[in-house]
């Protein structure tokens with residue numbers, strides 16, 4: 001039996017990396033996937049591939065930092081599928097600048113996408129989940145929200161933005177538990193994705209070699225599928241008594257910090 005049969009799932013940042021791996025996995029598990037991203041053409045191509053493989057998925061343009069964009073996507077989703085069961089707030093950007101290097105515009109940009117985007121997603125989707133009798137929200141944070149030892153990789157605004165996601169997740173878990181809405185965060189360690197490729201790293205092994213001695217498990221960096229698997233567990237009814245959890249997927253990095 002498919003683990004998400006009949007569920008409607010919105011995933012943000014689904015054109016690349018963890019969001020794309022999640023969209024494919026959710027479709028394989030029977031979900032109707034609303035794959036969203038700020039990039040258009042790439043997303044359309046990826047969604048066509050999911051559909052060609054027998055999955056049910058649709059591509060909608062969404063800039064997570066914009067309330068109007070959220071309203072449009074949520075309206076279209078409810079019009080098409082009648083409900084929203086799952087929201088994966090996965091979209092995010094990376095910026096490695098430290099406290100002294102970052103300018104105010106850098107800070108605001110990272111916070112707008114990584115933190116405000118998560119709040120806006122929950123604010124727009126939760127009323128529909130309340131009407132529908134519940135739902136599951138998965139927010140992507142980072143180990144940068146837990147330990148300072150990734151400051152070199154994460155940057156100041158990045159770490160702060162992911163800390164906000166961690167706190168917001170716990171707040172929402174408490175606030176909406178009586179509505180049967182579960183809210184959990186996933187905290188990836190070093191994971192080889194498009195985000196990392198943009199920073200000039202070409203393989204999971206190369207990424208891992210930069211972090212020798214940080215993670216416990218070789219090759220010291222994970223892959224997008226490792227995070228998609230965490231998304232699936234938290235989205236599915238298998239985690240029906242789990243809320244407010246920080247699910248760390250880091251090959252053991254934070255056990256050494």
Ligand code: NAD
Nearest residue numbers: 013015016017018038063064091092142188191193194195
């Ligand atoms: P990625 O760059 O491969 O994918 C991120 C996607 O988000 C892209 O498709 C991008 O177009 C989209 N996006 C960017 N800005 C957006 C916006 N304003 N609105 C909508 N979509 C937008 O990155 P990834 O590594 O798969 O990252 C996924 C999440 O995991 C992010 O939140 C990231 O911060 C987090 N994370 C990544 C790592 C890592 O090592 N890769 C570690 C910890 C946390």
